[in-house]
Amino acid sequence: MSEQRRSALEQEWLGGQWPHLLLLPLCFMIVTPALWVLKMALRPSQSFDLSLNPFPTVLSAQNFTDIINEPLFFTQIFNSLWVSALTTLIGVFFSCTAAYALSRYRFPGRRAGLNAFLVTQMFPGTLMMIPLYQVIDALGLLDHVAGLVLVYSTTAIPFCVWNLKGYFDTIPRELEESALVDGAGPFTLFWRIIIPLSRPALAVTALFSFMTAWNEYILAATFMSDERAYTYPVRLQQYVGEYSTEWGHFAAGATLVSLPVMLLFFILQKHLVGGLTSGGVKG
């Protein structure tokens, strides 16, 4: 009896673990390009030619010290950080109340509002870019981080509204009803119940709006012409642009830029898509 069970277990275990045979090589294939970047960053050379072996053979910090010692490195990184932080702040702050209203109240114009926010996701970047260029030029904000913050916020806010609304929809209403019975007002409900409950959602939304700004290249390259106003991606692209091919420096910069985002991704990976998909279906 017990022997039978053990063999059944063994069989099940073997049957359950066969995906490793597929997953191991596939994962390896998928991670390889990222490993190549790391390898390029860690060897003191500027050419691209690599061997097929993705693991670093030399360990040198030369590329990293090179790019950090550039005169404008900290200015540009700071620009990037500043733009991203402000975009995140505006994105989350201006969208969380609206997301709450859209999730909890039925009022005239709700559907129209929801659709309008969804429609902005379909705006081709160029449609907004041309007028924004004119507006920012008119405001005298070309070559100024504030201009970029304005531009990034146009995409960040509608996205945050949808993402947060999706999360708020999943919070059971009973919680609020019982709080109402206890005599809480609408604002207490929002600040004391909804916001603390949706911390992971807020974190993910903040991460996404941070990423829109942190990872954005083309708008920054179009709107900024002064080197001191560049965000870091613009500088990074120049390493392998038309006039130079400093792959080592590029890889080192790419590693520096990607690592913080990757870290946040791993921390928040369980919450990454909850709001998006649940928000999408219910409308």
Add this chain to the structure above:
Amino acid sequence: MIDQVKSLTPTTPRADRGYVGVIITMAISLFLGGLSLHRGLGAHYQASSEASLERIMSASSTSALSSDITSRLEVRVLTPKERGLPASLTTLIDTSDGHHLASAEDKPWFDAYWRNQNRWRGAKGGLWAASPASINTKDRSTLGQRRIARLTPRSPPPLPWLSLMLGGLFSLLFALLACAKVHQGWRLAALTPLSMTPLGLSLFWEISKAEVSTQQSLEGATLIPIIAMVPLVILGLSQSITEGRRSAHRVAYTYMAPTLVSVGLLVFIPFSIGVALAFMRHSHGHFEWVGLSHFINILSASDYPLSHPLNFYFTLAVTLFWTFSNVLLHTSIGLSFALLLNREGLKLRGLYRALLIIPWAIPNYITALIWKGMFNQQYGLINQLLERLGIEPVSWMGSFWGAMTANITTNTWLGFPFMMVVTLGALQSIPTDLYEAADIAGASRWQTFRSITLPLLKPALLPAVILGSVWTFNMFNIIYLVSGGQPGGATDILITEAYRWAFEQDRYGYAAAYSLVIFFILLGYARLTQRLSKAAEEVYQ
């Protein structure tokens, strides 16, 4: 009579009249009014400078000019020491004081002399005018004297904050008063825009002051107050509509207000300008109304044959192919990985998942540049790999299919993790007793997958697929950075094409029209999918 009775018994309590909305809207009006006044005055002073320069060039002496202009004006009459010499050998003399142009400060004047133009704008915004040139364009030698004038631009006028603020304050008082005392919708709708009067008066006052000082009428002067009035008209209308219902939905609207104002300013205004641009032609800073001609041009695609990369329908076909193949690959690969990872009792699941979302976490412009390097003909790894396998190296960017393969590979690599994570989440929400029931009923694996897993995945997958296809449709970075449209713009998709029209050809109007067409295609697609997902929901409920 009935109206009077109604106004005596207000339906909403005093506190609910929406004063905050009035204040915010008035602030926006003030901002728009100030901005357009600033721009208007700037353009006006520029135009008046140009006009006075014309007068200087036609007049023989500068004595009749106002002191404001003479203080900013410099006139020189330049003549070469020896005629007929090429530019590099000529010494120029200022005939008015016999001064030789030799120092570095004289460099702009030296350059101005050799310029084959009569009017132009200098580097620092200065206006230049010169009498007609008699320059031999072949060897850049000259024959004669030129009278050259430079007008330093008047520093942009400071905004008249005080009068604007005063006007705005009185306008705000009127609007608040109207809001508090008037109860009928139509009267409120009429009175709110009327409360603009003080602000409008202060704007006109500033405009007329500028007109007096330059002795010239300001172009488009009436437009400035009209722009400032638009938000108030909208406010009046919305006040009259929500009147009566407002108290019931007060909280909801209060929550919506900050977002609506910011979205209105950041999204709606640029969008409207973009739409307006689509009907205009842009050349050298001037916009000219051209009606529907851009759209007709794009949609009739008469300028290029159908197989030409710049033909709209060709690009559209490429874009559709690009979107479809990417979404198909993203979904199938993501789904496969999710199914593999979701097996019960699988070890190291967390590690696999963490490794597989790496491509998503790397900024996509970095991914694009790396893959561009990998597809390089000489040093790229892909060709190295092919060589190991005994296949000739391929010039990836040289052919349409090669470049498209590079683009799609890159985008697939960075895009599938999103689908995988979506599917994993959805798989975990499927109740296990459904599978147990299927097991008892003796269903095969494939049957279980088809009749339980797939239908239950649909509500989560469908929106992800829709969102993914919209993102892919507008995926600028990959196309722009990996293939860059090579060969010859063939792999450009609609969005990169629009970018090129705008920022490489400077045809803003055409590019805006192009973008608007893209927008309508996506809107149509969204309506279609909305119907599809509704139908799907009905089937499974």
